[in-house]
Amino acid sequence: MAETTTFRPRRSVLYMPSSNERALEKAKTLPVDALILDLEDAVAPDAKAQARENAAAAVTSGEYGAKELTIRINGADTEWHADDLKAAAAAGPAAIVVPKVNSADAVRTLVDAFDAAGVPETTALWAMIESPYAILHAEEIAAASDRLTVLVLGTNDLVKELYVDHVPGRTNLVASLQLAVLAARATGKVVLDGVYNDVKDVDGYLAEVAQGRDFGFDGKTIIHPGQIEGANAGFAPSPEAVEKAQGLIAAWEEGAGKGVVTYQGKMVENLHVESAKRTLSIAEAIAAL
Ligand SMILES: CC(C)(COP(=O)(O)OP(=O)(O)OC[C@H]1O[C@@H](n2cnc3c(N)ncnc32)[C@H](O)[C@@H]1OP(=O)(O)O)[C@@H](O)C(=O)NCCC(=O)NCCSC(=O)C[C@H](O)C(=O)O
Numbered sequence: 001m002a003e004t005t006t007f008r009p010r011r012s013v014l015y016m017p018s019s020n021e022r023a024l025e026k027a028k029t030l031p032v033d034a035l036i037l038d039l040e041d042a043v044a045p046d047a048k049a050q051a052r053e054n055a056a057a058a059v060t061s062g063e064y065g066a067k068e069l070t071i072r073i074n075g076a077d078t079e080w081h082a083d084d085l086k087a088a089a090a091a092g093p094a095a096i097v098v099p100k101v102n103s104a105d106a107v108r109t110l111v112d113a114f115d116a117a118g119v120p121e122t123t124a125l126w127a128m129i130e131s132p133y134a135i136l137h138a139e140e141i142a143a144a145s146d147r148l149t150v151l152v153l154g155t156n157d158l159v160k161e162l163y164v165d166h167v168p169g170r171t172n173l174v175a176s177l178q179l180a181v182l183a184a185r186a187t188g189k190v191v192l193d194g195v196y197n198d199v200k201d202v203d204g205y206l207a208e209v210a211q212g213r214d215f216g217f218d219g220k221t222i223i224h225p226g227q228i229e230g231a232n233a234g235f236a237p238s239p240e241a242v243e244k245a246q247g248l249i250a251a252w253e254e255g256a257g258k259g260v261v262t263y264q265g266k267m268v269e270n271l272h273v274e275s276a277k278r279t280l281s282i283a284e285a286i287a288a289l
C-alpha cells in the first residue's frame with residue numbers, strides 16, 4: 001500500500017455530513033479528487049445510524065465515478081466507533097479516516113482493529129493529526145504502519161487544543177503545519193491541509209490554498225463545493241510550471257553528461273531535473289483523471 005509508487009491526485013478532498021442526503025447526491029457530479037463521507041463531527045448523535053447506512057450505500061453504489069471514496073468514522077473512544085468500523089469494513093472504501101490519532105500505538109491498535117473487523121486490505125488508514133501531542137509525534141504516527149497512507153490535518157481541533165483562534169495567515173499554526181509536512185515527507189506519506197471554515201470568503205480561502213501548497217501539502221480538505229476549483233488549481237502544477245519543467249529537462253538533456261547546466265540563467269543539477277520530472281508526472285496524473 002505504498003503511496004510513493006503510483007501518484008494519485010488529492011488536490012481537493014471534500015467532507016460532507018453523511019446524514020445530508022442532498023449533499024451526497026450532489027457530490028456525485030462534483031469534480032473533486034476525493035470525498036470524506038463524515039460520520040464524526042458533522043453528524044449529530046441522533047443521526048449517526050442513518051449517516052452510517054448512507055455512507056456505506058454511497059461507497060457501494062458505484063455512482064461516484066473515479067473519485068476516491070473514504071469514510072470518516074468516529075474516534076476509538078466513542079460509543080459509535082465499533083459500529084462505524086463494522087459498516088465501513090463491509091462497504092470497503094478506499095480509506096477509513098480516523099479522527100484524533102495521537103500516537104504510533106494508536107495507529108497499531110487501529111490496524112489490528114481493522115484486521116479484526118475484516119476491513120479489506122485495499123482499504124487504507126488515513127490518520128487525522130489534530131492535537132498538539134499528535135503534531136509533536138507526527139513522524140512516529142506516520143511511520144507506524146504501511147497501511148497508514150495519508151495524514152489529514154484537523155486544524156479546527158488543533159486551534160481548539162492550542163487555545164488560539166483562526167487568524168489570517170495562520171501564523172499561530174505555522175510550526176504545526178510544517179511539522180506535519182516534514183513527518184509526511186520523511187516517511188513517504190501524503191499530507192492534506194485542514195479546512196477553511198468561511199465558505200463565503202473566497203480571497204481568504206485562496207490565500208490559504210496557496211499557503212498550503214507552498215508549505216508542501218499535497219492537497220486540501222474542503223467543506224463546500226465552492227472551494228473545489230481553488231484547490232484543484234492551487235494544488236496542480238500551473239501551465240507555466242509545466243513549461244518550465246519541460247524546458248529545464250530539455251536543457252539538461254542537451255548538456256548530456258555535464259554535471260551542471262543553466263536554464264533561464266539559473267544553475268541546473270540532477271536534483272532540479274528530478275523535481276521537474278515530479279512536476280510533470282503530477283501534471284500527467286491530473287490530466288489523466
Ligand atoms: C458549511 C455548510 C454547512 C454550508 O451549507 P449550506 O449553507 O447548505 O451551503 P450552500 O447552500 O451554499 O450549498 C450549496 C449546494 O451545495 C451543496 N453542498 C454544500 N456543502 C456540501 C458538501 N460539503 N458536499 C456536497 N454538497 C454540498 C448543498 O447541498 C447545496 O446543494 P443544492 O441545494 O443541490 O444546490 C456545508 O457546506 C457543509 O455541511 N459542509 C461540510 C461540513 C463538514 O463536513 N464538516 C466536518 C469536517 S470539517 C472538520 O471539522 C475537519 C477536522 O476534523 C478539524 O478539526 O478541522
Ligand SMILES: [Mg+2]
Pocket residue numbers: 041099130154155156157
Ligand atoms: Mg477535527
